[in-house]
Amino acid sequence: MNIMRISLALSALLIASPVVAADNSITVWADATRQPAVEAFEAAHPEIKVNLVVDDGSSGASGTFQTKIALADQAGSGWPDVVFSTQNNDASWVSQETNGVQAFAQVLSDGFLDKGFLEGYTPGAEDPVTVDGKVYGLRNDLAPVLFWYNKDLLTKFGYDVPKTWEDYQALGDKLAKDHPGYFLGSIGDSFEGPYVYYWSGEAPVFQIKGDTFSSTIDDPNTKKVSDLIDHMLKNGTLTQDSVFGASFVAKADHLVAIPGPAWYAGALFQNPASVNAKPGQWAAAPPLYWSNGDKVTGNVGGGVWYASSHTQNPDAVKTFLQFIVTNDKTAGTGGLPAYKAAADKWLDNQAKSGFFAGDFKGAISAAAASVWNGWGYPNFSPETAWAKVITPGLAAGKTMADLSADWQTEMKNEAQVVGYTVN
Amino acid sequence: MERAQRQVGLAFISLYTVFLVLFGLLPSAYAIYLAFTKRNAFVGVANFVKVFKDYRFLPAVEHVGLYLVVWLVSLIILVVVLAIIVHAIGVKWLSTGVRFLYYIPGALAGASSVMLWLFVLDPTVSPVSFLLHGLGFNSFVETVQADHLPVTLAIIAFWTGAGGWIIVMYGALNNISRDVIEAARVDGAGPIRTAWFIQIPLLRKWIAYMVVLSFAGGTQLFVEPRVLSQASRGVVSQDYSLNQLAFLYAFKQSDFNGSAAISLVLLVVALVLSVIFVFRGGLFERA
Numbered sequence: 001m002n003i004m005r006i007s008l009a010l011s012a013l014l015i016a017s018p019v020v021a022a023d024n025s026i027t028v029w030a031d032a033t034r035q036p037a038v039e040a041f042e043a044a045h046p047e048i049k050v051n052l053v054v055d056d057g058s059s060g061a062s063g064t065f066q067t068k069i070a071l072a073d074q075a076g077s078g079w080p081d082v083v084f085s086t087q088n089n090d091a092s093w094v095s096q097e098t099n100g101v102q103a104f105a106q107v108l109s110d111g112f113l114d115k116g117f118l119e120g121y122t123p124g125a126e127d128p129v130t131v132d133g134k135v136y137g138l139r140n141d142l143a144p145v146l147f148w149y150n151k152d153l154l155t156k157f158g159y160d161v162p163k164t165w166e167d168y169q170a171l172g173d174k175l176a177k178d179h180p181g182y183f184l185g186s187i188g189d190s191f192e193g194p195y196v197y198y199w200s201g202e203a204p205v206f207q208i209k210g211d212t213f214s215s216t217i218d219d220p221n222t223k224k225v226s227d228l229i230d231h232m233l234k235n236g237t238l239t240q241d242s243v244f245g246a247s248f249v250a251k252a253d254h255l256v257a258i259p260g261p262a263w264y265a266g267a268l269f270q271n272p273a274s275v276n277a278k279p280g281q282w283a284a285a286p287p288l289y290w291s292n293g294d295k296v297t298g299n300v301g302g303g304v305w306y307a308s309s310h311t312q313n314p315d316a317v318k319t320f321l322q323f324i325v326t327n328d329k330t331a332g333t334g335g336l337p338a339y340k341a342a343a344d345k346w347l348d349n350q351a352k353s354g355f356f357a358g359d360f361k362g363a364i365s366a367a368a369a370s371v372w373n374g375w376g377y378p379n380f381s382p383e384t385a386w387a388k389v390i391t392p393g394l395a396a397g398k399t400m401a402d403l404s405a406d407w408q409t410e411m412k413n414e415a416q417v418v419g420y421t422v423n
Numbered sequence: 424m425e426r427a428q429r430q431v432g433l434a435f436i437s438l439y440t441v442f443l444v445l446f447g448l449l450p451s452a453y454a455i456y457l458a459f460t461k462r463n464a465f466v467g468v469a470n471f472v473k474v475f476k477d478y479r480f481l482p483a484v485e486h487v488g489l490y491l492v493v494w495l496v497s498l499i500i501l502v503v504v505l506a507i508i509v510h511a512i513g514v515k516w517l518s519t520g521v522r523f524l525y526y527i528p529g530a531l532a533g534a535s536s537v538m539l540w541l542f543v544l545d546p547t548v549s550p551v552s553f554l555l556h557g558l559g560f561n562s563f564v565e566t567v568q569a570d571h572l573p574v575t576l577a578i579i580a581f582w583t584g585a586g587g588w589i590i591v592m593y594g595a596l597n598n599i600s601r602d603v604i605e606a607a608r609v610d611g612a613g614p615i616r617t618a619w620f621i622q623i624p625l626l627r628k629w630i631a632y633m634v635v636l637s638f639a640g641g642t643q644l645f646v647e648p649r650v651l652s653q654a655s656r657g658v659v660s661q662d663y664s665l666n667q668l669a670f671l672y673a674f675k676q677s678d679f680n681g682s683a684a685i686s687l688v689l690l691v692v693a694l695v696l697s698v699i700f701v702f703r704g705g706l707f708e709r710a
Contacts, residue, residue, distance in 0.1 A: 067674035384660070396568065418675075
């Protein structure tokens with residue numbers, strides 16, 4: 001058995017190359033997008049040596065973070081000091097002891113970081129990383145869903161900016177009739193359906209209460225969202241092309257509006273390889289809501305920094321974490337910073353640049369403060385079930401009405417496998 | 424003389440044996456231990472029962488089974504037929520050239536050849552997009568729909584692996600004595616009858632060898648669906664094959680015991696079928 005332990009430890013070594021902590025150095029796992037921020041930290045704090053291991057940041061629910069920690073746990077060594085994850089449901093497992101090994105994440109709220117520092121977060125921002133009242137991670141950026149629209153096209157066609165989901169659907173009908181080929185959004189990735197439409201539409205399809213998972217497909221709000229998607233797919237105002245795909249980019253000049261997260265700003269509109277908007281052409285509006293519902297919205301990701309409970313160098317870790325989420329150069333790493341003071345500065349700078357028309361700061365602030373809290377953060381993602389059941393189903397010409405029961409079954413099965421009671 | 428030969432023999436297999444023990448036998452023993460325990464306590468077959476009851480297990484068995492049937496049948500037929508045809512080509516440069524062509528795809532390692540196929544299978548960028556459009560596939564999501572994945576994966580596996588086997592079969596055909604072929608020709612056998620009654624029966628051992636190795640490799644289907652899964656952002660599910668399921672058990676659910684149970688099931692199935700093929704194929708009979 002010893003040889004097995006050694007060989008496992010060796011493989012973990014190959015992956016993680018842990019640093020002996022006698023010196024003032026820390027090992028950080030993060031994705032390539034975060035690399036400039038880590039380098040900015042190294043420049044500002046030359047006394048701390050950072051050993052950066054670049055991975056995929058677990059994007060698309062790939063599970064890289066959990067996979068590598070499971071391996072280190074099994075080997076009994078090889079943990080990093082700090083980890084960045086693009087997913088915001090990791091707290092469910094990093095806060096738990098696994099197979100007799102202590103929970104990976106360091107509790108940040110019980111004195112590890114100052115209470116005053118943690119209170120500097122935008123209200124609600126730390127909810128996804130708070131388990132039983134304890135904070136396990138620091139949010140990097142916020143990704144609330146808001147409503148983006150092409151001001152030039154709306155003005156040219158003479159339409160008003162929709163305020164509710166009903167307005168949005170009606171705009172789709174008018175557009176399909178008068179300007180066929182123009183469209184209002186995409187459902188081609190696995191995140192738009194669950195987060196942009198169901199979460200924003202207050203649909204209780206992904207809920208956690210204690211250890212119980214529930215998904216209600218016949219709730220009136222769920223049905224309304226499903227009908228909306230089916231309706232707009234049918235009249236062609238919703239596309240099944242991925243927003244990151246070549247065919248979406250090819251017809252991006254026909255995109256009239258799109259509900260989506262704050263990070264669409266950089267990922268789509270200011271991206272020369274995507275929509276590549278002209279300054280003043282696109283604008284952000286507050287999120288859509290149901291005319292008889294609450295003014296709430298959804299959320300698509302927003303990364304998290306975790307500290308390891310195994311670290312030998314807690315002081316360096318504290319310095320790193322506080323720097324990375326608050327410093328002007330690094331906070332938010334291109335998106336809306338989750339730390340309030342940094343967010344205000346970022347929004348002011350965006351407003352000053354004037355790239356987005358209208359009240360950009362107002363729209364984003366409204367969205368950030370109204371993320372619906374009826375969505376759960378369990379140890380699995382609704383995206384895997386969506387990609388497995390809905391994406392191929394819609395491509396084969398089926399509707400949400402046909403598919404939502406199968407989607408629900410798949411999510412419930414997944415919940416059961418990872419240990420939730422299913423309601 | 425005898426002794427010197429034996430020493431050289433031992434020297435030749437020693438390195439292999441060390442690696443076999445370190446990376447084959449010891450991990451297998453560890454897997455057997457894990458599969459029957461939970462937190463180091465003996466639990467009988469509980470891990471197996473849990474895995475068999477998992478909603479993803481049967482679909483994964485079905486996926487791998489379908490893939491194996493499609494792939495192995497096409498592999499045997501096409502490899503044998505192509506090898507015999509190449510062997511019958513009299514023009515030397517043509518024969519060498521064709522063999523070289525067959526071999527090239529095999530030189531690409533597993534994951535990189537799948538990367539290449541990602542482009543082939545995506546109608547928006549594929550060099551054979553007319554073919555995909557002709558089959559009614561207008562997006563990558565449509566190309567990788569679950570119901571035709573066994574065929575798609577078999578084509579990928581055939582493209583990467585078959586070339587090497589054609590070369591092996593070609594070598595085996597060279598071993599058949601010219602006298603036997605000559606005698607058959609004198610008796611009036613054409614190329615097809617020669618192939619059917621002389622060449623294929625004499626290739627039996629080699630075919631069995633190919634099936635044993637391919638079967639063992641095929642049950643471990645992992646890289647292709649894993650890469651397709653990442654590329655299709657999950658449309659090819661993360662739990663498509665048994666090995667992917669074992670991976671999810673170990674690293675998503677932190678259940679190394681369940682993962683070991685799945686691996687052990689695969690090992691037993693592959694062992695049993697290999698034994699059948701080894702004995703039916705006469706693999707260890709001295710010629």
